[in-house]
Amino acid sequence: MKIDTTTYKEINRPMYIIEEARLRNNLRIISNVAKRADVEIILAFKAYALWKTFPIFREYISSTTASSLSEARLAFDKFGSKAHTFSPAYTDYEIEEIAACSSHLTFNSLTQYERLHETARKQNPEISFGLRINPEYSEIETDIYNPCAPGTRFGVSADKLPKQLPEEIDGFHCHCHCENGSDVFVRTLAHIEEIFAGWFKQIKWINFGGGHLMTRKDYDIELLVNTLREFHNRYPWLKVIMEPGSAFGWQTGPLVAQVVDVVEDKGIKTAILNVSFSCHMPDCLEMPYHPAVRGAQTIEEDIDYSVPYIYRLGANSCLSGDFMSAWQFDHELQIGENIVFEDMNHYTTVKTTMFNGISHPTLAMVRENTNELEILREYSPKDYIERMD
Numbered sequence: 330m331k332i333d334t335t336t337y338k339e340i341n342r343p344m345y346i347i348e349e350a351r352l353r354n355n356l357r358i359i360s361n362v363a364k365r366a367d368v369e370i371i372l373a374f375k376a377y378a379l380w381k382t383f384p385i386f387r388e389y390i391s392s393t394t395a396s397s398l399s400e401a402r403l404a405f406d407k408f409g410s411k412a413h414t415f416s417p418a419y420t421d422y423e424i425e426e427i428a429a430c431s432s433h434l435t436f437n438s439l440t441q442y443e444r445l446h447e448t449a450r451k452q453n454p455e456i457s458f459g460l461r462i463n464p465e466y467s468e469i470e471t472d473i474y475n476p477c478a479p480g481t482r483f484g485v486s487a488d489k490l491p492k493q494l495p496e497e498i499d500g501f502h503c504h505c506h507c508e509n510g511s512d513v514f515v516r517t518l519a520h521i522e523e524i525f526a527g528w529f530k531q532i533k534w535i536n537f538g539g540g541h542l543m544t545r546k547d548y549d550i551e552l553l554v555n556t557l558r559e560f561h562n563r564y565p566w567l568k569v570i571m572e573p574g575s576a577f578g579w580q581t582g583p584l585v586a587q588v589v590d591v592v593e594d595k596g597i598k599t600a601i602l603n604v605s606f607s608c609h610m611p612d613c614l615e616m617p618y619h620p621a622v623r624g625a626q627t628i629e630e631d632i633d634y635s636v637p638y639i640y641r642l643g644a645n646s647c648l649s650g651d652f653m654s655a656w657q658f659d660h661e662l663q664i665g666e667n668i669v670f671e672d673m674n675h676y677t678t679v680k681t682t683m684f685n686g687i688s689h690p691t692l693a694m695v696r697e698n699t700n701e702l703e704i705l706r707e708y709s710p711k712d713y714i715e716r717m718d
């Protein structure tokens with residue numbers, strides 16, 4: 330079926346849609362940065378794990394980052410290369426399989442390293458070990474996403490790092506960005522160097538984590554490339570790795586939902602949809618953020634429901650708070666019409682739940698050039714029941 334990507338009018342079921350053309354555009358931008366700055370940029374699965382699209386990724390990048398055994402297996406089995414893995418809590422009962430699926434294994438603490446590195450090495454003699462460091466500097470404003478807030482459980486701060494690193498530590502890993510621009514990276518890098526450069530002679534690689542939103546329109550790519558080149562000039566022996574997730578899936582397509590009913594209470598009109606914020610767009614409630622809806626204006630303050638065509642959008646779950654306010658449309662919403670939530674692929678598609686047994690949106694891709702819709706995965710009640718089998 331051919332799809333009109335301006336309206337998605339051919340679609341009448343909930344569906345996450347990846348537009349291949351947009352995905353390739355992001356991949357081109359990212360692989361150009363990697364080439365020009367002489368760094369390796371790898372995909373963070375935590376943000377994007379739609380493995381049926383991995384053959385497209387493989388045309389542009391060759392590795393990925395995992396944060397669990399399942400993601401490490403995904404790297405090995407479906408992406409076709411061993412992962413750069415970081416978890417704050419490796420366990421005795423998973424470390425061997427994780428090591429077997431990983432090229433790089435970053436430990437969150439020196440105790441995790443001491444406990445587990447020999448087992449990991451035995452399993453995979455080629456593996457390279459890293460240590461997560463914490464520069465105690467981050468410009469992330471939302472606390473839930475800030476790994477440098479006081480009391481953090483992530484990484485080793487400079488005051489706790491021994492002058493001589495453990496012999497088998499080859500690299501540093503540092504993650505302290507979230508949807509940031511390269512100006513933030515410049516300032517953060519200055520802190521990292523000020524605090525940790527004394528150890529750089531002892532390591533071979535440094536991973537600057539995720540949160541570098543290099544595919545956003547206003548991202549200053551030249552500043553990033555120049556900053557990384559200058560870093561290379563200062564420390565030519567260090568291989569630089571970056572592991573963004575969001576940047577890959579950024580604005581690659583929407584979640585298309587449909588209006589099922591319109592109800593009203595105390596003058597507030599709610600269009601009830603066949604999707605849920607809690608189950609299918611959890612970051613809207615968690616972050617929180619107000620997603621863009623195609624053809625509608627978001628209204629954040631002074632919502633006046635007596636103004637025509639202003640609606641809450643409500644979910645099909647039993648959670649009272651599973652709604653968001655408000656959007657103004659240019660017409661009265663009709664049952665069956667599409668509501669197109671923009672930019673719903675990164676994080677969303679990996680975080681969904683089947684709470685209430687609500688039908689999970691289909692995963693699909695619109696092919697470049699032909700605009701043909703390719704179904705990646707459809708769900709049925711069997712999927713809900715089998716999760717607890």
Ligand SMILES: Cc1ncc(COP(=O)(O)O)c(C=O)c1O
Nearest residue numbers: 373376504539540541573574575
């Ligand atoms: C260790 C680590 N690496 C990479 C990422 C990916 O970040 P983003 O999707 O913001 O680029 C995250 C996100 O939380 C992370 O914790």
